Amino acid sequence: MIDPDDREAGFYWISIGGQEPEVAQWQSEWCQWLVTGRERPLSDARSMEVVVLSSVLAPPALTAPAGR
Numbered sequence: 001m002i003d004p005d006d007r008e009a010g011f012y013w014i015s016i017g018g019q020e021p022e023v024a025q026w027q028s029e030w031c032q033w034l035v036t037g038r039e040r041p042l043s044d045a046r047s048m049e050v051v052v053l054s055s056v057l058a059p060p061a062l063t064a065p066a067g068r
Contacts, residue, residue, distance in 0.1 A: 008028070015051045016035075021053055
């Protein structure tokens with residue numbers, strides 16, 4: 001079985017305790033979830049309620065403004 005904490009660092013869609021999906025960053029070096037818009041990482045108790053809904057998200061493509 002794969003350890004759920006052994007995932008690639010990056011952003012994922014997650015659900016916490018069956019709530020609406022939201023984007024969070026997995027910090028692999030600290031084994032913590034940082035949820036977008038929150039100041040602190042999820043507690044260990046809340047992290048146990050996380051269901052990962054996606055693969056790691058691709059970074060947005062940067063485009064140059066027209067005419068540059």
